[in-house]
Amino acid sequence: MPGFTPGRRYQPPFMPFQRQPFKKRALAKIELAVKGPLFGCRMCGNCLLQETAFICPMECPKGLRNGPCGGSTPEKCYVDESRPCIWYKIYERSFKLGREALLLEVLPPMDWKKAGTDSWGDVFEQADKIGLKTIASGLTSGKAGSVTQTLDSIFKPVRQPDWWQDDAEYHAPKYDEPASELERRLKAGEFVVAAEVTPPLSINTEKLKQNIEMLKPYVAALNFTDSASAIPRMSSVACSKIALELGADPVMQITGRDHNRVNLQSSVMGASALGVRNMLCLTGDSMALGPGPQGRMDVVDLDGIQMLWVLRRLRDEAKYLDGREIKAPPKYFLGAAASPFASNMKFQSLREQKKVNAGAQFFQTNVVFDADALDEWLNEIARRNILDKIYILIGITPLKNYKTAAYMHKRIPGVFVPEKILKRMEAAKEQGNEQEEGVQIALELIEKIKAKQGVSGIHLMAIGWEEIVPRIVTETGLGKLERLQVGKLKAADVL
Numbered sequence: 001m002p003g004f005t006p007g008r009r010y011q012p013p014f015m016p017f018q019r020q021p022f023k024k025r026a027l028a029k030i031e032l033a034v035k036g037p038l039f040g041c042r043m044c045g046n047c048l049l050q051e052t053a054f055i056c057p058m059e060c061p062k063g064l065r066n067g068p069c070g071g072s073t074p075e076k077c078y079v080d081e082s083r084p085c086i087w088y089k090i091y092e093r094s095f096k097l098g099r100e101a102l103l104l105e106v107l108p109p110m111d112w113k114k115a116g117t118d119s120w121g122d123v124f125e126q127a128d129k130i131g132l133k134t135i136a137s138g139l140t141s142g143k144a145g146s147v148t149q150t151l152d153s154i155f156k157p158v159r160q161p162d163w164w165q166d167d168a169e170y171h172a173p174k175y176d177e178p179a180s181e182l183e184r185r186l187k188a189g190e191f192v193v194a195a196e197v198t199p200p201l202s203i204n205t206e207k208l209k210q211n212i213e214m215l216k217p218y219v220a221a222l223n224f225t226d227s228a229s230a231i232p233r234m235s236s237v238a239c240s241k242i243a244l245e246l247g248a249d250p251v252m253q254i255t256g257r258d259h260n261r262v263n264l265q266s267s268v269m270g271a272s273a274l275g276v277r278n279m280l281c282l283t284g285d286s287m288a289l290g291p292g293p294q295g296r297m298d299v300v301d302l303d304g305i306q307m308l309w310v311l312r313r314l315r316d317e318a319k320y321l322d323g324r325e326i327k328a329p330p331k332y333f334l335g336a337a338a339s340p341f342a343s344n345m346k347f348q349s350l351r352e353q354k355k356v357n358a359g360a361q362f363f364q365t366n367v368v369f370d371a372d373a374l375d376e377w378l379n380e381i382a383r384r385n386i387l388d389k390i391y392i393l394i395g396i397t398p399l400k401n402y403k404t405a406a407y408m409h410k411r412i413p414g415v416f417v418p419e420k421i422l423k424r425m426e427a428a429k430e431q432g433n434e435q436e437e438g439v440q441i442a443l444e445l446i447e448k449i450k451a452k453q454g455v456s457g458i459h460l461m462a463i464g465w466e467e468i469v470p471r472i473v474t475e476t477g478l479g480k481l482e483r484l485q486v487g488k489l490k491a492a493d494v495l
């Protein structure tokens, strides 16, 4: 167990896809012999150790390269509970060593052609370009920041290849007119309500349409999940199209779990052509949560942050990931998930900032049951100077019964149900009024959330209990909305 990689569980190194020339094979062997025991290196061929406090992120079973998922906790990884979350360890050490600013750089997805090969060859090549004399004087000059600058001049071009080229900076969207009804309302300063509608399990769309018709007078936008918990259902794009036809503004959720880099870009181009104007990028629940037989759990081609980066560039620079230009680029409002209670709030807020830098314009948070504890997260976000760059919609779930409350607390990554709410639901169970108590808890939470600075709305996730949404919206005084206009926004308007 290498001392430099806390809590490491041995995983075999990657093998190259193609047979490599002798020199490269020899270099790879030496690199593995050195970096394997020291850093738990898995020979991904796309080394990021400089940015990850010298702990290899390839230990993460999802293969995430930009930070922890919403399921990380100090105790364990939610995908494989037999090991710690390696990203938690990376964050802990980065903060300890004062290297946390390095975690803000949006890092590229793997170039799988390099998996199993050496990274040192690229480093030597870059060092050669700069010149040994320049490097030596940079490392020994004694000037403030000179060592960091010199190392960055070697390693940055290696970790940021030409086809990616990102940084740790914020990139404002390059358009002015709102892309969607949701964006228009948020820009106008409304406290908005969005609601999630569970896609059907069959091709019968009757209930789906009923739910859309029932909810659209009350909400600014309707989210359609993308096979949540890795359980296949009707696709988010199909539900979004049906919502558009019925005059609602859909938020198409799209997961990295089910979309590789090719499919992500083609799906979003297709959805844009159909008129979908809100995209919510998620890494996605692990296959491990699904009913099985389970698909590959260790490969997420793009994480949520990389998805945001690719889609922002697709829209604002009119470019595919491979650099091809798009004559008529898509237009959309880009969202991401935020998870205030997953891991340490200081860590989470750093990840949230990275999402904003990558392209997130709105957050829909994981379910919140403790409005007071939310303040700490909002303060962290404010400290990171991103509150004016993002609209935050807080996730609320009306509890139907005590069993759901206990299940969410124990089993749903990133969800924390305070003891007093669990007790209230338990008492309500004995008195036979669980549903009413669940609604009252939701109303109380919304009342508190409405008063919070920096919060732009709520996101109601009723999980199959959609008929309660109109009552909640009405009783919180948020009222019915005038008819939504988004149906008029057609692909032709932006192409």
Ligand code: SF4
Pocket: 059, 060, 061, 062, 063, 064, 067, 068, 069, 070, 071, 072, 073, 076, 077, 078, 079, 080, 084, 085, 086, 087, 088
């Ligand atoms: S909790 Fe998430 S980020 Fe952490 S190791 Fe597991 S899958 Fe990776």
